[in-house]
Every structure is written in C-alpha cells, then in structure tokens.
Amino acid sequence: MRQGEFELIDRIGGLFRVPAGMKGIGDDCAVIPQTSEKDLLVSADMLVEKVHFLMDKISAFDLGWKSAAVNISDIAAMGGRPVATFLSIAIPENLDDEWMECFLKGYAAVSDKFSIALLGGDTTLSRDSLCINVTIIGECKHGAAVLRSSALPGDLICVTGHLGDSAAGLRCLLGDISCAETFSKAHCRPEPRVREGLLLSGMNGIGAMMDISDGVASDIRHIMSESRVGASIDVSKLPVSADLQEACSRYGWDPVELALCGGEDYELLFTCRKGAAIPVAHTVIGEIVQSGSLIWTDGPAKSEKNYRGFEHF
Numbered sequence: 001m002r003q004g005e006f007e008l009i010d011r012i013g014g015l016f017r018v019p020a021g022m023k024g025i026g027d028d029c030a031v032i033p034q035t036s037e038k039d040l041l042v043s044a045d046m047l048v049e050k051v052h053f054l055m056d057k058i059s060a061f062d063l064g065w066k067s068a069a070v071n072i073s074d075i076a077a078m079g080g081r082p083v084a085t086f087l088s089i090a091i092p093e094n095l096d097d098e099w100m101e102c103f104l105k106g107y108a109a110v111s112d113k114f115s116i117a118l119l120g121g122d123t124t125l126s127r128d129s130l131c132i133n134v135t136i137i138g139e140c141k142h143g144a145a146v147l148r149s150s151a152l153p154g155d156l157i158c159v160t161g162h163l164g165d166s167a168a169g170l171r172c173l174l175g176d177i178s179c180a181e182t183f184s185k186a187h188c189r190p191e192p193r194v195r196e197g198l199l200l201s202g203m204n205g206i207g208a209m210m211d212i213s214d215g216v217a218s219d220i221r222h223i224m225s226e227s228r229v230g231a232s233i234d235v236s237k238l239p240v241s242a243d244l245q246e247a248c249s250r251y252g253w254d255p256v257e258l259a260l261c262g263g264e265d266y267e268l269l270f271t272c273r274k275g276a277a278i279p280v281a282h283t284v285i286g287e288i289v290q291s292g293s294l295i296w297t298d299g300p301a302k303s304e305k306n307y308r309g310f311e312h313f
C-alpha cells in the first residue's frame, strides 16, 4: 500500500539533518536566520491540473492569482512579510499564448497588491498536464516567525474570516450550480491574510499559527502534533457566512462539513493565551488541551462526528 502524504513527508524529513538555528519541514515555511535582526522565510507549493484545478472550471486569470496567493498565504501564516516569488511552469503543447497572458495578469495582480517581485523560475514543455510551482521568499524579525509548535494547553483556538466559502465555490463549479460571488471569490481569488499575520506575530500572547489549506479538521492536527497538545473544537462556533448558511439550506449541504473539511480557505488558524488583546477580526472556535486527542463538541454536547480534512493521497 502506498504511504500517505504526511507519512511520505516525514520519511523525506528523516533523511536530512536540519542545520542548527534553522526550521525545516513541518511548518508553513522554512526559517533561515540571516542576521541578528532578520530571518528569511521560504516555501514552495505546486498546483497540478486535474489534481488542484480543472482547466474548464477556472479562468486563466484566477489560476494565476491563486498560484501566487496560496504561496503568499504561507508567508502570512508565519507572520512574515512576502518579498519575492519564483515561478516554474510545465506547459502542455496545446495551451495558447492568450491563456498564458491572462494567467500572468492574475499572478501579477495579487503580487502587485502585496508589492511582491517575481525574480525567476523555470519554463518547460509538458507532455500531459499543466503544472505550476511557485517558490516564495519572505522575511520577519529574527525569532519572530510564529510556528505551529508554539501552542500551549489553555490557549484559545481562533480563526480569521469565514470558513467553507471556498469549498462551496468548488461544489458549485463541479455541480454546475450558479455560484454566489462570495464563493467564487473565496475559491478562485483567495486574499492572503498578510496584514493579519503581521499583526498577530507582534501580539503579546500569540501561540501557534498556520494557514488553512486542507481544512481546520486536518490543519489543527498539525498544530497538535508539532506542539504536542490536544484540542477541543466547538462546531457550533464555526464562522460561516450568511451566503453559506443560505446555500446549505437550499441545497441540503452540511455547513460544518464544508467549514471543517473543505479546505482552501486560506484564513489563519492561530492559538493565543486567554486574555490576550487580539488585534484582528477573529472567531474563537475552541481551546488547546493537555491530552493528545482532538475533541469535537457541539455547544455543551459532545459532537457525534469525527471530522477529517482533505488529503491528497
């Protein structure tokens, strides 16, 4: 049987030693100290046709935007400032120049929004699918990167924004249902939470932080394992938009499932000490606990379901 995505990453990590002072595999970005004042943040993310997107379901502009945005989000997740990207593309023979122009316009639009330079990459032919790989570099004050490993028992678990709108967008696209603008925007043009990440990294009492790419149900487990803690999440507290509530009642969707398991929200999931003055709009959805387990509650009652997020394999 083939090992799972996370087992494979663990195995790769086990083969290499991380130099002292650096943070390697296991967080949203690697952290490489530069000077006594500054650390470099680096992350890479790949988008593959038929795995992450379908050519007839997303516009070239939106795919360009999203390719850069999901990487910018990993810098935001560390509380860093994005600086530059490198774009590598494997292009199928039948892709026309006009498509590529629109893709680059989308990529440039979100890069310009956050004043991020494009400094290089690689271009090659693909015999099959379109494949896009982006490497991003960012920076933060030395030692200020907010890791997944800094949660403590008793911390509040919080998220920015709404959850599940992106998953609803995907459902509408795949089911050819007319898509509320909230959903298509969340799915196709996510807004990385750079400002929020920076504010949170400077907050007194910040714990752990990451961005939500696979869904809270999966992502909270990374904070748990890296911080060696458990978590209790109240599904009645999940921030769900009015549009999502309305669509769920219309189509019989489960808002909790979409909010926890859909993924691609690109909101920030963070923990902080109780009583901390949180400087960004957020919702408290649970608490870090000592025991290693993940407990789902529905208000005061225990929830019947054990939710899981998205895994690629």
Ligand code: ADP
Binding pocket: 009, 012, 013, 024, 025, 026, 027, 028, 029, 030, 044, 045, 074, 213, 214
């Ligand atoms: P994210 O969703 O934040 O991009 P991932 O779940 O993709 O994070 O990856 C988790 C961690 O595993 C990251 O630290 C990433 O750098 C690392 N990682 C993923 N794939 C590989 C690989 N093939 N080789 C080395 N490290 C990897």
Ligand code: MG
Binding pocket: 028, 073, 074, 077, 210, 211, 212, 213
């Ligand atoms: Mg991430």
